[in-house]
Amino acid sequence: MNLKPISAKNAEHYTWGGKCDGCFVLKGDDIHVIQERMPPGSAEEKYVKELLNGVFLPETRKGILDIARVLEHYEHIDGLILGGTELPPLLRKDAGIGVPLLDTTRIHVTAALERILSACEI
Numbered sequence: 001m002n003l004k005p006i007s008a009k010n011a012e013h014y015t016w017g018g019k020c021d022g023c024f025v026l027k028g029d030d031i032h033v034i035q036e037r038m039p040p041g042s043a044e045e046k047y048v049k050e051l052l053n054g055v056f057l058p059e060t061r062k063g064i065l066d067i068a069r070v071l072e073h074y075e076h077i078d079g080l081i082l083g084g085t086e087l088p089p090l091l092r093k094d095a096g097i098g099v100p101l102l103d104t105t106r107i108h109v110t111a112a113l114e115r116i117l118s119a120c121e122i
Contacts (some may be wrong), residue, residue: 014070051086061090068097
């Protein structure tokens with residue numbers, strides 16, 4: 001693995017959500033390490049205080065979409081894993097992201113049902 005340390009002062013920077021930014025402090029062929037600055041009210045706080053309580057605000061959706069677009073642009077992701085049951089209601093197929101959205105709840109339930117139903121076949 002060819003890794004090259006990068007200074008946070010001169011590293012490639014990006015912004016999202018209007019208030020958050022990050023930079024690549026280590027960038028290699030197989031791994032990137034990103035340093036992020038997220039002020040109060042940013043994604044993590046929004047996830048815990050809003051989404052886990054069933055509150056889905058338009059500005060939170062925009063912030064999460066901004067993060068997804070940064071990942072798509074800088075990381076060249078092939079898909080976005082929606083790893084929490086709170087994310088699919090925010091990010092539907094019409095979210096305007098150019099990669100597939102992978103709803104892990106739907107994937108797991110579908111696989112479980114297929115397994116159960118195949119075991120019941122005579």
